[in-house]
Amino acid sequence: MDITWYLVLSALIFAVGVTGVLLRRSPLVILLCLELMLNAGNLALLAFSRSLGNEEGQVFALVVMVVAACEVVVGLGLIVAAYRRRIPLNVDELRSLRG
Amino acid sequence: MKEVAFFAGAIGALGGAIAVIGLRNPFYSVLALIIHLISLAGLFLLLQGEFLAAAQIVVYAGAVMVLYVFVAAYVGNVDEPLWEPIPGQRFIAPLLGIALFVELGIAIVGSGLRSIESEGPTVELGFGSPEAIGTLLLERFLIAFEAASLLLLVAAVGAVVLAARKRPSEEAG
């Protein structure tokens, strides 16, 4: 398979992730969509790494995974804290910064 | 053979992705993401990224997703209201997604990059093996490695602080 296929697939997954962020209201699901986008990026990185014959892309993807893990940890911590304080888990309810 | 594997992985990944954004119950979304991740691990294997495929399964689909499962169970089923407060968001969002995909697609296919028009060069046997990745991590990308571990520490501490229960004295007040 040409590398192009992998790249197109990665773009598609990314677009799906973006749509999810715009459509869903639960912060948990929004975080999941963020994971989708990050994974799409990882796929693209590996594809290019293979096409160049160089493992640097894979190392990059590994670090992306680390970062994604950290981000998930913090994000979930926020959700848990919000749930404990009885804040509704709906991003549309969090509007106090409106102009 | 490779094509079959590719399409299997692709369909799994795409299906999982669409399921993530489409399913009402967040718990189901988490499960869908796990399927997506495993499919992606398969695709990684096709791209000669063995170590990364393993890391994906162990770290991502394993540890990170377990976190998600825990929180989803803790938080429970939060029903999203059907009515959309922001006018037009329901219609514009998919359109934008499509537009984004089209643009990226045009950029990729119409770019004329020759290196992506083939399968890639023939690589030696140890490509993508743990040794190769490990050597790179500890030699060329040592600083990134260290920084990443620092980041993990910070994130762990931050999560503990964020989710900590209030002390009994504060709660009683």
Place this chain on the structure above:
Amino acid sequence: MDATTYGWLVLAFPLAGSLLIAFGWRVLPGRSAGWIGTAAIGLAFCASLGALFEILDLPVEERQLTDSAYDYASAGGLDIQMSILVDPLSVFMCLVVSGISALIHLYSISYLTSDRGFSRFFSYLNFFVFSMLLLVLAGNLILLIVGWAFVGFASYALISFWYRRTTATEAGMKAFVINVVGDVGLVLAALFIVRELGTFDLLAIFEAAPEEFTTNESVAVVIGLLLLVGAAAKSAQVPLHTWLPDAMEGPTPVSALIHAATMVTAGVYLIARFHPVFEIALTAADIAAVVGLVTLLIAATIALVVTDLKRIIAYSTMSQIGYMVVGVGIGAYSAGLFHLMTHAFFKALLFMAAGSVIGAMANRQNIDLMGGFRRSLPFTSALLIVGALALAAFPGTSGFFSKDEILAVAETRGGFYWTFAIGGYIGALLTAAYAFRIGFRVAFGPPSEVAHDLERGVDPHAEPQNPATGEREDTDVGFPGEKHAIAEDAWPMKIAMSVLGLGALFAGYIQVPGVDHVLTTFLHGSFEDSALYEIEPTTADAWRGLAVGGAVSLAGIAIAAHFFLRDRAAAASLRERLPWLHDFLERKWYFDELIDACVVRPCLACGRWADRTFERYVVEGLVGGTIGVAKGANAAVRLAQSGYLRSYALLLVVGFCGLGLYFLVAGS
């Protein structure tokens, strides 16, 4: 040290004194602020003497020296230096100003000793002397205007010294506003001068003027008239004179210094200094002399009628300055300046004596309440009579020689100038009359209540009140203090008054016609380029003039004696027979009402109209309109700030797609 260094010292001492007192008044012990102030002016006087001796060492043609401190601005063809001009005229003025000021400072130490604002007074007074010296020493028109403006400010600060009195603050504002009218005239004159002659430097102006202007060329006349406006405002000549009587709200030393001896003579100095311009613009000089004559006569008539002691002396000042303006207007420069000097002596003395009497009366100033202080206040009465004699130009006193010198020069010029001589003699008659109105009323006659008390040894006391309106006051800061100073008790006052008394009696002997002319020779160094300076009456004419003057003076004293000494009822019966005349004079010829109707009311009406139309529509329209536009734009942009995370994300993605589209299109 050369003369210009002395010149800078003359400026430095009062400024240093003022700043020292201003910044250090909290730490200065007791009444030392007064002594510091007096010492500063005393040192300035010594420096003026130093400058005098240096100047006298030089030959007559070389006596005009300039020195520049620094280049203030030289760009665009203009060269403005911070320079002083030390020449006989400025040294003369410095001596008069610093000498009289030093004595008045000494007097004030006792006079204001119980006033809570003692240090503030001396700081202001020192600053005033500095400004006046700056004015007379300025070698550059810009520096002169700076000194002019400072003097106006100092006058305002000192008139409103007792700032809790509404009458005082209103008087201060009135003085300042009328002075500003004069300032406008002066600045416009400077504008014309620089436009025609291209320079601000005084000596350069005087050299260039005869070459640039033909006699009576209209621009020169305009400059002369504008200078006259400035001089008239500062010297309280008609019609810009209404501020001077109100300025008597200030403490008596202020009246003595500023409104008798120094500030009001600034106008006379200005005309004398700009004599090259006035000798070209002869029309302007003649108009100046006419203004002086009119003021002279009007003020003398009013002084016969008003009842506030300080105001009588104020109108007297106005009248005498009228003489000086006539003098410098007709070209009798040394005579006019001689009268300036003698007037400084006897007028300051009169004010000081009046201050002592007012102290005895516990701050009441109505002359009808006074009388017979001969026995209770012997020193004060004696010096009051000395001052009155000099004012009335009694034969042998300084006023006698100086006033009649002006009139003699007027006669010598002949023709149209006879009006000045005749008017001058009429004025002299009135002057002698009101001078001894003061003298006889206050010193002679049966002792008043207060005089009786004083004779018996009772200290003066009364409820503290505003002398003009009778409002009750207290004695805290912003109002006069509790103790009332009279000269008999205070040796500084005695010393100051004695020195002035000697000057008033004997200073005239430096210009006895046919015998000596010290001042004329000395001032010649400044007036070499003058065509009129040389006009001198013959000795015979001069003595004839003196004889006429003496006779007029004695006649005036006799009139005063009739009305105010022998037959007290005569004044009252005259008032009943001519009530309209009495009212007209007492209302000061209705000048205040005239200015109110012609100037004040139209200005206020204009202001109100502008507020209704221009302010409301144009200014607020512009400002309000700008605000409205900003608010509208604000509201429009605020629509995007919905607070929804997802709509922000949407906008983000829209932007990204747009960007991508642009790059795709641009790249293809």
